[in-house]
Amino acid sequence: MREEDSNWFAKWEEELPSPEELIPLSQSLITPDLAIAFDLHRDNSNSGQPLPQTTPPQPNSSTEFAGDSTGDEPARTLKRPRLVWTPQLHKRFVDAVAHLGIKNAVPKTIMQLMSVDGLTRENVASHLQKYRLYLKRMQSGGGGDSDHLFASSPVPPHFLHQTSRQSSDLFIPSFVPISTQQQHIAAPPSQFLHRQISAVNFTSPTKATDQTTFLARQQSQLQQPVFRPSSLHLHSQVANYTQDLDSGAKTVLTLFPTRDD
DNA sequence: CTAATAATAT
DNA sequence: GATATTATTA
Numbered sequence: 001m002r003e004e005d006s007n008w009f010a011k012w013e014e015e016l017p018s019p020e021e022l023i024p025l026s027q028s029l030i031t032p033d034l035a036i037a038f039d040l041h042r043d044n045s046n047s048g049q050p051l052p053q054t055t056p057p058q059p060n061s062s063t064e065f066a067g068d069s070t071g072d073e074p075a076r077t078l079k080r081p082r083l084v085w086t087p088q089l090h091k092r093f094v095d096a097v098a099h100l101g102i103k104n105a106v107p108k109t110i111m112q113l114m115s116v117d118g119l120t121r122e123n124v125a126s127h128l129q130k131y132r133l134y135l136k137r138m139q140s141g142g143g144g145d146s147d148h149l150f151a152s153s154p155v156p157p158h159f160l161h162q163t164s165r166q167s168s169d170l171f172i173p174s175f176v177p178i179s180t181q182q183q184h185i186a187a188p189p190s191q192f193l194h195r196q197i198s199a200v201n202f203t204s205p206t207k208a209t210d211q212t213t214f215l216a217r218q219q220s221q222l223q224q225p226v227f228r229p230s231s232l233h234l235h236s237q238v239a240n241y242t243q244d245l246d247s248g249a250k251t252v253l254t255l256f257p258t259r260d261d
Numbered sequence: 262c263t264a265a266t267a268a269t270a271t
Numbered sequence: 272g273a274t275a276t277t278a279t280t281a
């Protein structure tokens with residue numbers, strides 16, 4: 001089965017374009033601020049889950065912020081919409097876990113590595129929990145037709161084999177710097193599709209993954225519609241976390257700006 | 262952090 | 272109403 005170990009990554013890296021990868025997800029992160037700014041409080045009629053394939057538009061190119069109302073400051077204490085784990089997002093998750101190694105694959109670290117703005121530790125923790133259950137279930141019974149999301153991303157063999165420890169994950173080849181060029185979190189209600197907000201998300205600076213910071217940042221953006229973040233921006237930050245990895249971990253990740261997803 | 266349970270969406 | 276997904280709590 002060793003051969004598979006060599007191959008699995010090859011196949012993985014091959015990155016075969018699955019339908020999910022191809023579909024243009026128009027999912028952007030809508031901050032509570034924006035939500036309220038738009039007068040959309042909690043429309044659960046349809047706001048929750050955007051059907052993956054029913055979301056046609058891709059008007060994300062516009063960096064315009066409709067109606068930057070003046071009185072939207074309280075980003076705190078507001079409940080942000082449910083996070084929707086898209087295949088892409090999940091892939092980032094899996095990548096992060098894989099590259100961190102099971103050992104360091106804890107919510108906090110994963111979150112940091114993912115560098116997905118707006119993503120909280122709780123989000124990752126919850127997803128990680130479910131992911132572990134999925135792995136377990138897979139070892140046991142196998143064919144699970146329910147876990148469509150998880151099935152969309154290949155599961156590194158390492159995950160299945162050992163339950164804990166093992167840092168062999170370090171030898172993993174080229175690591176894709178998880179740059180947050182266009183991340184999709186939370187689904188925009190259909191109503192909003194008209195005024196689709198293209199939230200340009202940059203990775204967190206040094207370690208400020210705080211929601212507050214993030215929110216503040218987005219707000220700033222709203223007021224300064226002059227952002228065209230280039231890749232440069234990104235990897236300078238990405239390079240940062242290298243030190244943050246496990247103290248024993250020497251095999252630092254090779255981070256180049258890749259526009260994978 | 263992890264596991265269990267509640268809440269919410271489909 | 273049941274099931275799946277995510278959030279919250281222990």
